[in-house]
Amino acid sequence: LDQLRHFATVSAAAANLLRSPAAPIVLVPRRTDARHSALAAGIAPGNPWIGALLPSNPLHVLLLESVDFPLVATSANLAEEPLCTDPAEAHRRLAGIADLFLDHDRPIARAVDDSVVRLAEHHAPILLRRARGYAPTPLALPGRLAAPVLCVGGQMKNTIAVAAGTQVVLSPHLGDLEGVATHRLFEQTITTLGELQGAHFATVVHDQHPDYASTHYAERTGLPRLAVQHHLAHVLACLLEHGQPAHDVLGIAWDGTGHGPDGTVWGGEFLLLQNNQAERFARLRPFRLPGSGAAVRDARRVALGLAHELNLLPDVAAHLHCGERETALFGAMLAQQLNSPLCSSAGRLFDAFGALLGLGQNNAFEGQLPLAVEAAATTAAPSDEALPFPVIPSATRGARLEVDWSLSVSQLLHPYHDAAANAAALHRGLARAMVDVARQAGAGTVVLTGGCFQNALLHSLASAALTAAGFRVLVHERLSPNDNSIAAGQALAALWQLSSVSLPS
Structure with a gap:
């Protein structure tokens, strides 16, 4: 030491x-x-x-x-x-x-x-990763399951869980299920953990995403299945830790991607839980991702998706030094909605702001640009300045309110700006938007969950702002905010039979 x-x-x-x-x-x-x-x-x-x-x-x-x-x-x-x-x-x-x-x-x-x-x-x-020293310590369920349940988690940072009686046992971190070797370990862990717990599964619980490897595994078991919405599972995992019922709770679930029941890519969600039911109360303003999965690696595409919504594509393309052919190609994809799904992801928003701030243009590894944005913000001089993120009625169906990033994007196009100061102002602006949504939702308890809350600055600013506004704030303590905890949330979903998120009309 x-x-x-x-x-x-x-x-x-x-x-x-x-x-x-x-x-x-x-x-x-x-x-x-x-x-x-x-x-x-x-x-x-x-x-x-x-x-x-x-x-x-x-x-x-x-x-x-x-x-x-x-x-x-x-x-x-x-x-x-x-x-x-x-x-x-x-x-x-x-x-x-x-x-x-x-x-x-x-x-x-x-x-x-x-x-x-x-x-x-x-x-x-x-x-950030729950494994040696932490797993497989069991967590208590707030009730008793009638029969053992297998929860197979998500696709990234996968863990599996066995829920039986009044407890759930979550495996150590397994990894991403795209590789053959990891998928083999995933199946071995299911067998081992099931044997150790003496469980004969009556139900298998999985993510609602139809193309996850864990979903395909659940389908192959032949068992009765329960599909749980990804961001709801995040919120439920945090409620499980704190023994909090699904009532009078606003769950802020921010991450890179999750399957939305409306067919869009979710990731900047405000889920209102009342009387054991969940509604998508608010979201980040949606935008398109040209190239879909390619935009996860190339943050310029995300920034251009934001620009397209604001009719600022030429300005943002020039700001990012995009070539004419690239700009024309991405513009055509966005205009014709070719391989450009709608998205409300906070993780992708951080990617775009990283590019607009000049902190990089590509994610060579997961979360590289969001990490750069956080790192830049920690070097900024003390200030109360915040980028504007007004909360407005949703322009389209799918949520009651949305957090509008348009003014912040326009502000970053000025030729002279301090990247560190703006990165810090971005974090403060998002924290203030969370408080605004929470006040309009009217719930007494706010949950902060999802991979974006691995960002210590966002975690701290949001917690402090919401607490100062009078809310009870719940954060992860024994579980990770990222997808390591999806299986734990799925276990609580099985107990409460709470698996879907309704969309306001």
Whole structure:
């Protein structure tokens, strides 16, 4: 720990987490001042935070005792694949990237990733990945299930859950189900966790997205199925943690993508829960994504989707230095609605603002631009300035209100702006919009959930603003705000038979 302090700022709360029995990876701010040792530039380039891990097993201790400097460690797997668990597998799968192998004579029974935690304001922990040290600790259900239920989660950051009696057991983080190896681990975990819990499943619960691998698995089981709306599952996961009923609650579920019952891409949702029913009360103003999935990687496309809604395509294309052919192509796609689905995603909105702020144009890894926006905001001088996000009646069916981003987009097109100041103003403006929606919804409790609340600044500003406005604010404490917790929310959906979100006419 003393050595770590030469390279990073370690608060008392971070130190306690690092030394805890769970021993997670903790994100801490890296030191940049010349008086302290600098880490190599290739370690998390452009990222003001580093993941720190203290020795958590005897082999770690032996390795660290032999050196007087930090070890840079990555997990024993290729990107998007599960961990290797035996020497032969490691030698085969990692042959192209590892020069030497340190084997052990103790077999690994089950692959379990390290858990990852970061801290928001007032040392509130945000669990980014729930695995070793945290899972599979059970959570109590607020009632008794008549028969065991299998919950298969979502597509990204998948976990599965077994709910039986009055508790739910959530697996450790498994990963994204696009790869064959991860899907094999997913099926093995279902078998193992079911056997450990002695469960003979009566029902399988899955996401409403028809093309998720977990949905296809649920269909193949032949069991009775319950499909749960993605963002409702997020909200229910947080209610499960706090023992809160589905009444007098506004769930703010912001993430990158989730299947909407209206056929659009959701992700900036305000779900009002009353009397065990859920309604989409408000949303972010919808916009189109030219190229659909390609826009997740290319943030310029998202920004141009916003521009199309405002008749500002040439201005935004020039601001982003798009070529004439690209601009014409994306413009035609948007005008003709070719492979350009409607979207209300907060994650994509952060992508677009990252591009408009000049912080980058592509996501080489998930969340790269939203992370850059948060990082820039943390360097801004103190201010109360906020970008405008008025809450207005919805222009189309599907929600009562919508948070309008149009004035903020126009403001960022000015030729001279301070990226850090505007990034901070973006966070403050969104937090104020949440308060505005909450006041109009009239619920006493507000839930903050979804992958966007991995952003510690947004998490802190929204929590503080809503609390100051008199709302009871619930955030994740034992579960992650991201899709790691979808299966837990599905378990509560099964208990309460609350699986769908209604749309106001």
